[in-house]
Structure formats: structure tokens, C-alpha cells
Amino acid sequence: MNGKHIRRLGFEKKALPLALAAAQTREAAGVAVPEILDELQAVQADPAAYLAGGVYAELAAHLHDLGLGKRAAEQVQASARLHAAPLPYRVWGEDLIEPGAREQMDVAMRLPIARAGALMPDAHVGYGLPIGGVLAAENAVIPYGVGVDIGCSMMLSVFPQPATSLSTDEARALLMKHTRFGAGVAFEKRERLDHEVLHDPAWKDQALLRHLHPKAAEQIGTSGSGNHFAEFGTLTLRAPELGLEAGEYLALLSHSGSRGFGAQVAGHFTALAQKRWPGLDRAAQKLAWLPLDSEDGQAYWQAMNLAGRYALANHEQIHARLGRALGVRAAAQVSNSHNLAWKQRVNGAELIVHRKGATPAAAGQLGLIPGSMADPGFVVRGTGNSAALDSASHGAGRQLGRKAAANTLARRDVQAYLEGRGVTLIGGGIDEAPQAYKRIEDVIARQADLVDVLAEFRPRVVRMDTGSEDI
Known part of the structure; x- marks a missing residue:
């Protein structure tokens, strides 16, 4: 009896030595080779029948475990399989939305965990879920359904004084002194303000959060690059x-997020989600999810909500610094997050509603929808439209990608646009030019059934990070 006899039976690599050892034991006991081969085939066919003991028990145990592993892998594959067609969903401002964003939303609505969705009029292509996409999932959270800048949000402070009471030079000086923008930036240690979010017990619950806490504490009260801003204007x-x-x-209107902290959380948990679903369709790789009742799902949920609180803390400090410098308290404030997931009742069931670049707009809920660096933003009140999963747009939405804007827009045209609207810009890149965005008036008009407009904000002095090519 030798290995060739065993290999002909089709045993997998790790089972070969176990099968050969058992066969040689039977041969030594005087059993003929044809009979041993029949016995080995019987063990292959039903390994559970040989688990109790005997010469074939070890081989049977290996084959039994192997079968369980294959069945488990097949079950994982089946549970991650996309539906053949997307679930139906509503689209607002379809004429404003590029085909790529629709394609991404279609993929999201084919996920086995998807239950409902909607696409806002500012939608454009993102990673995984499109920017402006809203997706309700059952017992699952999708890190890239929330986005990299977890908790990215808006805040408005209205001061009890005329807009003309602050000159352009004064506004510029205040923004330069009391705000910080860009990757890795922070206030000097002696200038930093404390905040209760830095003492949240959640920081101690996960090794990842413990690791990220020092950098988060260092960057508190600052903003990142890209489309983040702080601006004085007229409400x-x-x-x-x-x-x-x-x-x-x-x-004062600001747009800011969770800095590098949120990005690190997003990357870490996306990798875990992708590892969980190795056979997920390539088109949906960035939509890998974590079951909310799993250990990893609960860990992400905790980290995501902490990042959301941290992002709002950054806004609070920006507004507190500038309000204190003005020597006046805000008469009214409005804020909202637009990159987060919420537990929400949808059609009678509790689902996880992901808003990636979408403003919560439940009935009576206040929110902020900005335009561009030179176009108006709006204070809105939600109508609670269930087809939109109580959501609205989070801004104007890009019509040109960053590279396309940098390659096609002329600096003189952007400067003329700013001057024509009386806007003074500090920093800012050509990739954030107003012409790179859809007309905010068009976007607002397409969602009249989602929000009521309460007030209009016109920017006057805007601060952003320095872009790849300054305006």
C-alpha cells in the first residue's frame, strides 16, 4: 500500500498522510488492498460514521472538520452574495446627478443587508456609498457607508449684532488668530482648550482609541483640509x-470633522469588514459591513459615535474662541452631523441608517446646507419625508472632481467670481472653487419636499486650508 493508491482516491493534501497511515495499519492486519480502498472511500463518503473510534477515527475527524469548514465558508459566501437587482429607491434632483453616483447607489442597494435607501440632489461619486447617499441596513454598519471623515458636520452661530459691525480686516484677523487648518496642524500647547469629550471613558475601552487619544487631544479645536472652512457672513x-x-x-459658519482620528477608525474597521467577507463582489468591496451584534460591529459603533462627538467638540471650540474674541455670546446656534450612522425606525423596524454626506431632516429638525466659498448656505427645517429616510442634501455637491477643477478652471475667473460676490478668501485651492460645485439654488429647489428654508447665510470672509494650487 503506498501514496499513489491514496492520491487516486482524491484525498486533499493534509488528509493524505492520515489516510496512508490508517491503510498501512489495515494492510499489516492482513486486509487486502482492494478492501482497504473500499473502506477509505466509505470514510470519505461519511466521516461522521467513523468518529467514535478505530483505525480511521483520526482521518474521519479531519475530514469531518474539513467539511464543516467548507460548509461554513459556503454559508459566508452565500450571506455576502449581492442581489441580482437593486432594491427600489428614490432619487431627488436626478438631472443633477452623474451616472457614476447612481451606479454606486445601485450596488449598495444590492447588498443582502440593504433594506431602504435614497439619493440626495448633491450626490456625486465617493468611495463605496456615493456622497449624498442614504442607506438603511439591517443589523449591520458599513464603515465606508459613514465615510472617512466620521462625524463631519456643520455649526452656525448667530450673534446679536448687525453684519456690518465687523469689518473685513477684523474678520480676517480673528480667523487667522483663532482657527487652524490643514493635515497635522494643532494649536500650541499653551493655547489649547480642554473639552469633556477628551475625558470620555470610551477612549480607554479599545487599544485603537487609546492609541489615537494623544493626537486627538493635540488637534482639538482645529480643522482639516479640503472643503473644511470657517467663515463670517450675513445671516x-x-x-x-x-x-x-x-x-x-x-x-459664523463652520464645516469640520474628526481630523485624522476619524480616518484611522474608518481604515481600521473597513479592513476588518473586508476580511469578514472575503468573497464579496469586487464592486462592493468598499461596502463591506460589520454585523452590529458582533464584537467588531460594537467596537466600530462605539468608535464612530466617539468620533462624532469629537467632531462637534472641534466646532464648539472654534465658535467659543471666536465668540470670546468678539466679546459677545451667540444668540442662536444650529449644528448637525452629515457623515454618521443612526439607529432609526424605518417601516416599523429598527434599522441602521447611514448618511454619507446627507443632512438629518426629521420633521422639525434644524439643519445647515452650505453652498461654496462664495455662494449662500441655508438654515433649514426638516419635513420628515419617509421616502428620503428623513434626510436632505449636505451641500451643493461637486460637479467637477478635484483634478478636473485644477486642470480646467482659470484662477482669474475664480477670483472674479469671489470679487463679484464680495468674498475675501484666506487659503483655499482651485479645487474648491465655486465653479467646481453645483449651483446651490438648484440643489435646494430639487428638495422642497425634504426641507423648508428658514434663513440664508452669505459668506463674507472665508478661511480654508491652502489648496494644492491656491486661488
């Missing part, structure tokens, strides 16, 4: 709202 209330009389007010 116009045409009717009494926000506890204020109709009129024009000085206001």
Missing part, C-alpha cells in the same frame, strides 16, 4: 426664527 431672516426677529445678523 438673513425674512421672518422670526431661531428665537430671533426678522433681519440681518452677523454669523
